[in-house]
Amino acid sequence: MMKKAVILLSGGLDSTTCLAYAKSQGFQCYALSFSYGQKHNVELDVAKKIAEHFAVEKHQIVSLSIGDFGGSALTDKSLDIPDYEDNGEIPVTYVPARNTIMLSIALGFAEAINANSIFMGASAIDYSGYPDCRPEYFEAFRKLASLATKVGVEGSPITIETPLINLSKAETIELGHSLGVDYSMTISCYRATADGLACGTCDSCVFRKKGFSGAGLQDQTKYIGSVII
């Protein structure tokens, strides 16, 4: 029987690479996306197309009203999404406990469908300093997952796979490129318009640009205000 995996899919560069990687490892893939009140919810349409493109077994979209809590520029209309700043601080785009919430729901989904693994495209190299992207965070979640679930108690815990955790953005893009990922399908920008145009200056855009430049590859991202010929 094929191994099953749940892949957290935002429609961005990292999660799409992760999906391609899980497929290449022989997993039957179940994509999981979240409608959580993010301003850049065009990513859900993008995620749908990517899930279809990779012919996943199922694409589950979970709605949850955590955007109502506020406290993050990604969900709170009263807070502007800032441009990238290299100052070592956790930016206001941090969504309280977001990865924990997403991984927990992935854990419930994985156990309900008898999946062996959860894949998440987090990286602790070219990233915004979010606490829930660090290797020690994932170690703690692995421990929790083994104690939290019936399958864990029975000796077959669901594994938490973070294949990109130590890769730079350039290395992630090289990995995806070698797996045939078409990055023109993906979108990274926190300020993405409904038409899928990117701002070019938020954290996510800056890391993406740096990645393509480092990998020596061309990015097809279309930016707001750029001339389309």
Place this chain on the structure above:
Amino acid sequence: MMKKAVILLSGGLDSTTCLAYAKSQGFQCYALSFSYGQKHNVELDVAKKIAEHFAVEKHQIVSLSIGDFGGSALTDKSLDIPDYEDNGEIPVTYVPARNTIMLSIALGFAEAINANSIFMGASAIDYSGYPDCRPEYFEAFRKLASLATKVGVEGSPITIETPLINLSKAETIELGHSLGVDYSMTISCYRATADGLACGTCDSCVFRKKGFSGAGLQDQTKYIGSVII
């Protein structure tokens, strides 16, 4: 400034005792309930009344579509809720990763409102053997919470309080009784009808009966088919 706490409130005996306890400890209380596809969703109306009764600062109800995953008799229409069986097995009422999902969302809520603590009325004494009710599970979640959040990284992790973890159901009821809890407001039954009648034979009903009997107190729960004079 008053300390703030998020209290996971299902409308049952344990979570209501927990809310009363948090109030007695001087916390400003924010109740959090979930609409997750549970069959016994009458508990949400009950939770609303209890939250009002205790004059919480806010009662946040989060909708999340994890019931769609199936795999639990509490959410899956194709599975019957069983009567209590004392056989040492985890019953089919187990909802995959439910407490992890609820605690994670509570963690996000708590961080967004600058709360110090999360209270959950879990017990590992008179319980159904769910893995995510055991002390070692909560220890792992505490570790995770300290690594997952911005406040945790900054040295003030949100604490996870489980004041009932080592109490029998009778001791919980005694605690609540001493705090003036009116248990006639609460509902425990997994098969609760829309009118709030209980079945008397599911796990939750059996533990409740045992608790009141052990505490030597009268329970006002109304059972299906019982004669109301």
